[in-house]
Amino acid sequence: MSIYENKLGIKAWAEADRPREKLLQQGRRQLTDAELIAILIGSGSRNETAVDLSKRILSSCHNDLHKLAQLGVKELSKFKGIGEAKAITIVAALELGRRRKDAEPAEVQKINSSLDAHRTIKADLADLPHEEFWLLLLNRANIVIGKHFVSKGGQAGTVVDPKMIFKIALEHGAASVVLAHNHPSGSLKPSTADVSITKKLMELGKMMEIAVHDHLIVYNETFLSLADEGYV
The missing domain is CATH 3.40.140.10 (Cytidine Deaminase, domain 2)
Incomplete structure (x- = not known):
């Protein structure tokens, strides 16, 4: 494989494009869904960055986080590059998000005060x-x-x-x-x-x-x- 075909690992990216550094420099709300998932995953493979892998997973769910949250460890582990440990991390993170959402009061639609x-x-x-x-x-x-x-x-x-x-x-x-x-x-x-x-x-x-x-x-x-x- 030539240097033009070889995909770069996350450590070879420009610092501004690396999700961990981006979170530190710009704050968590500036990251895309794929970048946040990439932080959970931690690393990709020789042929795919963690962000590209995250995009592939999201694409399979039509970029819908609700559909992603319905996937279990077994389904996530079917993606090349996602082992059981990474799958468990994703499932746990999404479950925490769901619990926080459930714990919050319903959004106020009208502002009277x-x-x-x-x-x-x-x-x-x-x-x-x-x-x-x-x-x-x-x-x-x-x-x-x-x-x-x-x-x-x-x-x-x-x-x-x-x-x-x-x-x-x-x-x-x-x-x-x-x-x-x-x-x-x-x-x-x-x-x-x-x-x-x-x-x-x-x-x-x-x-x-x-x-x-x-x-x-x-x-x-x-x-x-x-x-x-x-x-x-």
């Missing part, structure tokens, strides 16, 4: 070691029509571009939005920058006829509403 907003967004901001900024998009009846990741920062803050906020809202036909970001430190006290950007976005929202109802600061199961607490 800051508590409703927190219930809807908290899972997206849970267990993060860095700050992320998210949007809840609502229609005129305050029904949730989407959740969108906006930006990622460090442990002390994240940059928010107002143009991006309203671009997302306009593209999805949102009548109003709720802002949310997490504080990895556990402190829910808003910074001066938090209050300032919220007031700015509220004013811009009035001009664009897209109401900014609230801004939540989240730490797992706890949160603070800038609107409820009178900061804005």
